[in-house]
Amino acid sequence: MNSGEETASALGRPWRAPRDHSGPTFVTGRGAWLVDRNGHRVIDATSGALNVFCGHGVERVVDAYASQLRTLAHVDMSQGLSEPAHRLADRLREIPGHGDDRFFFGNSGSEAIELAVKISSLYWSAVDSRRTDIVTFEPGYHGSTALCQSLSGLPQTSSTPDRCAGSVHHLDFGEFTGPGRRSPEARSHIAGQLRAILAGSAAGTVLVEPFLNVGGGIRLPEGLLGDIRRVCDEYGALLVLDEVFTGLGRTGAWFAQEHEGVRADLTAFSKGLTNGVCALSAVAVGEPVLERLPTGSVVTYGHTMSASAAACAAASATLEHMSATGAVAAAHETGGRLLGALGRELRGADGVLDVRGHGLALSVELDSAHIAGSVQHVAYDLGAYTRQQGRTIMLAPPACLSGEEEDRLADHVVTAVRKVVAAR
Incomplete structure (x- = not known):
C-alpha cells in the first residue's frame, strides 16, 4: 500500500496527525x-x-451538476429560492413514507444532525420547555462538530465539551457481535434502559443510528429499532434517526428504518445524496413535528452554500439514476x-x-x-x-x-x- 510519506505537502487531513500523509494518492x-x-x-x-x-x-450526475453551474450556481436560501431546490424537495417526497415531509438542506451530515437537534429543541420549546435533554447511544457517532461529538459515544470524541442546551444521556448498546447480544433478552434490556431514562429525566429526544458505522460496522439487532420507536411513543419522545450513512440505498432500502417498518419524527441523511459530486445534506421533518412548532418561529440555521442550486441538481440526477438502474x-x-x-x-x-x-x-x-x-x-x-x-x-x-x-x-x-x- 502506497505510504505517500515521501511527498512533502502542505495538506492537513481529518482524523490524522497534521503531517501524516500516509496512504495512497x-x-x-x-x-x-x-x-x-x-x-x-x-x-x-x-x-x-x-x-x-x-x-x-x-455521467447523468456530473452533467446535471455542470449544466446547473453554467445556468445558476447558487442563491442565498434565506433570501430567495432556486428551482433545483424546489424540484429536489418534491422528488424526495416521492420516496415511500415521506410524502408529507418537509426537507431542510445543509452541506454535511454533521450539519444535518445539528439541524435536527435544533428543530427538536424548537418543538419542545412549544410543547414542554422542560424536556431539553437528549438520549444517544454508545458506541454511536454523529459527526465532527463540537455539538455532534458531544452527542457521540466514542472514546475519540469523549473529551469534547457538551454543547447541548440540556444534558446528553448516553445509553450503552454493548457489542452486538455474538449470538447472545442479538437475543430478545438483549433487546429487552436496552428498551428497559431507555424507558428508565425517559421516565426519570428531562429527555424529550432520542437520537440513534440504525447501523453503527464508525462504531464498528454493526447492525442493530433485528427488532430493536421498533422497540425504541415504541418506547419513544410511550413517553411522547421524538425519535431522530441518523441515516447520514444508511440513507438512500446503502442497506438495500431507501432508508434503513424501512426494514423494520419504523417511521422517525426527523431523519438526517447526507452521504447518498449527490454521489460524491458535491456537498449536500438534508433533514426530513414529519408534519406532526412541523404543526407543533411555535407560531411564527424561525429555524435558525444556514451556511453559505446550503442547498446550492448546483448541488440540488446533482442530487435530483442521482435519485433519477438510482431509480433507472x-x-x-x-x-x-x-x-x-x-x-x-x-x-x-x-x-x-x-x-x-x-x-x-x-x-x-x-x-x-x-x-x-x-x-x-x-x-x-x-x-x-x-x-x-x-x-x-x-x-x-x-x-x-x-x-x-x-x-x-x-x-x-x-x-x-x-x-x-x-x-x-x-x-x-
Missing part, C-alpha cells in the same frame, strides 16, 4: 474502480467517503451475495470474530486493530481498497459492482485475512 475513478498515482487499480470498497453509492463518474435493489442483492461469500470462507476462521452485513455495508471483525490494519494493506496490494474501523474491516462498495468485481472483492479480502493471520 488517487488520480482517477470510474465505476467501482480507483487508480492511484502509481497506476495501481483497486476496487473501491469504501465508495469514496462512503458517499459514491452509484459509482465514480456517473435499480441501485437500491442491487444493494440488497449484491450485499447478500457478498455476505454469503465472506461468511462461508471466514466465519469461525482463526483470527475472525464476526462477519456481518446489511446491504452494501459489510464488516469483517478481527481479533485486533493491528491485524485489521495489516489486512487492509494486503488487500490493497491485491486490488481491494477497504476501510478500517478499529479491529474491523468495513466494505461499502458502490451499487454498480458487477458479478466479476463482486467475486474479486470477496476473494481479495478472504486472501488478505488468511495471509495476515497465518503470518502472525
